[in-house]
Amino acid sequence: MTTTYNDVTKWLENAKTKKATHLIMEHDQWDYENYPILVFSKEECQEKVSKRNSTNMVVVEEVYDMSMDIDLQRAEFRAMHV
Secondary structure, eight states, X not given: OOOOHHHHHHHHHHHHHTTOSEEEEEXXXXXXXXXXXXXXXXXXXXXXXXXXXXXXXXXXXXXXXXXXXXXXXHHSSSOBOO
16 A cells, blocks of 8 residues: 555644644565554664664654644655654
């Protein structure tokens, strides 16, 4: 399944509602799915990105910092605000 712009919008809205500090968008290279991971502190974000990038078949594609302007981050080729 391809992740759409609308999918990411929903994930970001959900992250904001739940008061997450960051949203990590991962890509599973086994089934080619993207999915969101909500985190609630900068330290947790750094830890999860580090662990995920060392896991086989999982790649962190983007990291959105919920305290920053979302539209500016979405305009980037790949947001990576750990």
